[in-house]
Amino acid sequence: MNYLFPDDFWWGSASSATQMEGHAEGDGKGQNIWDYWFETEPHRFHNGVGPNHTSKFYEKYKEDIQLMKEAGHNSFRFSISWSRLFPDGEGEVNQQAIHFYEDVINELIIHNIEPFINLYHFDMPLALQKRGGWESREVVDAYVKYASTCFKHFGDRVKKWFTHNEPIVPVEGGYLYGFHYPAICDFKKAVQVGFHTILASAKAIEAYHDSRQDGKIGIILNLTPSYPRSQHPEDVKAARMADLFFNRSFLDPSVKGKFPEELVALLKKENFLPEMKEKDLETIQQNTVDLLGINYYQPRRIKAKEHLPNLHAPFVPERYFDYYEMPGRKMNPYRGWEIYEKGIYDILMNVKKDYGNIECFISENGMGVENEERFRDETGKIIDDYRIEFMQAHLKWIHQALKEGVNVKGYHLWTFMDNWSWLNAYKNRYGLVSVHLEDQYKRSIKKSGQWFAQLSKNNGF
Numbered sequence: 001m002n003y004l005f006p007d008d009f010w011w012g013s014a015s016s017a018t019q020m021e022g023h024a025e026g027d028g029k030g031q032n033i034w035d036y037w038f039e040t041e042p043h044r045f046h047n048g049v050g051p052n053h054t055s056k057f058y059e060k061y062k063e064d065i066q067l068m069k070e071a072g073h074n075s076f077r078f079s080i081s082w083s084r085l086f087p088d089g090e091g092e093v094n095q096q097a098i099h100f101y102e103d104v105i106n107e108l109i110i111h112n113i114e115p116f117i118n119l120y121h122f123d124m125p126l127a128l129q130k131r132g133g134w135e136s137r138e139v140v141d142a143y144v145k146y147a148s149t150c151f152k153h154f155g156d157r158v159k160k161w162f163t164h165n166e167p168i169v170p171v172e173g174g175y176l177y178g179f180h181y182p183a184i185c186d187f188k189k190a191v192q193v194g195f196h197t198i199l200a201s202a203k204a205i206e207a208y209h210d211s212r213q214d215g216k217i218g219i220i221l222n223l224t225p226s227y228p229r230s231q232h233p234e235d236v237k238a239a240r241m242a243d244l245f246f247n248r249s250f251l252d253p254s255v256k257g258k259f260p261e262e263l264v265a266l267l268k269k270e271n272f273l274p275e276m277k278e279k280d281l282e283t284i285q286q287n288t289v290d291l292l293g294i295n296y297y298q299p300r301r302i303k304a305k306e307h308l309p310n311l312h313a314p315f316v317p318e319r320y321f322d323y324y325e326m327p328g329r330k331m332n333p334y335r336g337w338e339i340y341e342k343g344i345y346d347i348l349m350n351v352k353k354d355y356g357n358i359e360c361f362i363s364e365n366g367m368g369v370e371n372e373e374r375f376r377d378e379t380g381k382i383i384d385d386y387r388i389e390f391m392q393a394h395l396k397w398i399h400q401a402l403k404e405g406v407n408v409k410g411y412h413l414w415t416f417m418d419n420w421s422w423l424n425a426y427k428n429r430y431g432l433v434s435v436h437l438e439d440q441y442k443r444s445i446k447k448s449g450q451w452f453a454q455l456s457k458n459n460g461f
């Protein structure tokens with residue numbers, strides 16, 4: 001065994017409600033922005049497949065949890081659908097939703113799989129979006145009530161909580177680059193949405209700590225290292241700006257309780273500072289995370305801008321840097337993203353150096369593959385050696401970080417079973433378990449799922 005991990009290392013995978021539950025309309029669930037967006041603009045979704053067709057975890061969770069056990073899970077992250085729990089985002093709790101999530105939690109625990117619950121994974125209830133979504137202060141209050149309801153009902157059994165998954169993604173998708181609803185480009189609103197998300201996170205952390213439950217609460221961030229094209233000061237500065245916008249904007253307030261000064265100065269200069277109440281910054285400062293989840297897929301390759309930015313175009317962070325395609329970079333041939341395994345080590349070392357070596361884990365890492373059916377063998381199994389190699393190569397770097405003292409506690413793959421992924425729908429498959437869409441959503445474990453079972457059993461490879 002060359003790469004041995006600690007005995008209590010968390011092995012598992014991550015998922016989200018909208019992406020795997022299905023049953024988007026039944027049992028009292030209200031609509032969220034994805035249900036609504038699909039209903040009104042289905043052409044935006046790959047092959048016209050919407051969130052009403054996700055992997056049917058709602059019906060099949062017992063079978064799925066059994067499979068998780070077979071795939072060596074000792075922990076599993078899922079999210080609660082806010083609009084299932086509160087069909088209107090607030091008000092009456094939907095008791096059927098409480099029963100469903102209780103059953104899932106109990107079933108996981110029976111199988112010795114620790115439930116990790118994330119509260120928000122891109123799925124704003126439609127009723128609240130109509131009132132402005134994260135642009136609105138009222139939504140922050142509604143979110144804290146929703147979070148407190150979850151702590152109250154499930155907190156006796158759930159000891160790992162997360163306030164948000166990748167909170168920057170709804171900011172980018174919804175308010176800058178058009179891949180989440182409401183798909184507008186407005187930097188001022190983007191900043192307000194980002195600020196309210198961070199504030200909501202801090203207030204949920206406060207509510208959790210006030211409830212005196214004995215678990216931990218954190219946030220899950222997609223941390224994407226930004227590498228400059230060269231050591232030329234202009235390239236280095238450009239990469240620093242990308243880091244500031246896309247990593248430190250959420251990482252600093254979540255872990256240090258403070259927004260980066262350079263970012264605040266820039267927002268002030270451009271007249272983009274968000275509206276806030278007097279005590280908000282204090283709330284953020286006093287309620288930092290206990291635990292940090294890190295999602296890592298690919299790095300950012302950055303160079304200095306070659307042309308002066310068009311100051312009349314809508315403001316986007318790319319006013320300060322350009323992307324570039326590094327010659328010779330290794331690509332995932334099946335999904336078009338770069339694969340740079342050492343990136344995971346660089347992030348972890350940075351968290352150790354600049355963020356007090358806070359307890360952390362890899363909460364998502366994974367390899368998307370288009371048309372994965374082509375790798376099914378005659379017995380029906382997907383032979384995904386590429387995914388096994390991908391995990392091994394990343395785990396080697398995590399192991400290195402562990403040896404150098406990083407407080408990293410686990411590795412969760414994205415994702416357990418093939419699932420629906422927003423506008424990409426079922427285009428890219430990521431699971432340890434395949435889902436046969438054409439055959440009643442039948443599940444079958446992939447070669448990587450069997451490998452993962454060995455990995456977790458041996459605590460290494």
Ligand code: BGP
Pocket residue numbers: 016019165166222295364368414421422424428
């Ligand atoms: C992450 C999200 C997931 C999932 C994944 C894969 O950023 O947290 O929700 O969608 O990306 O994305 P895609 O299917 O677009 O390749």
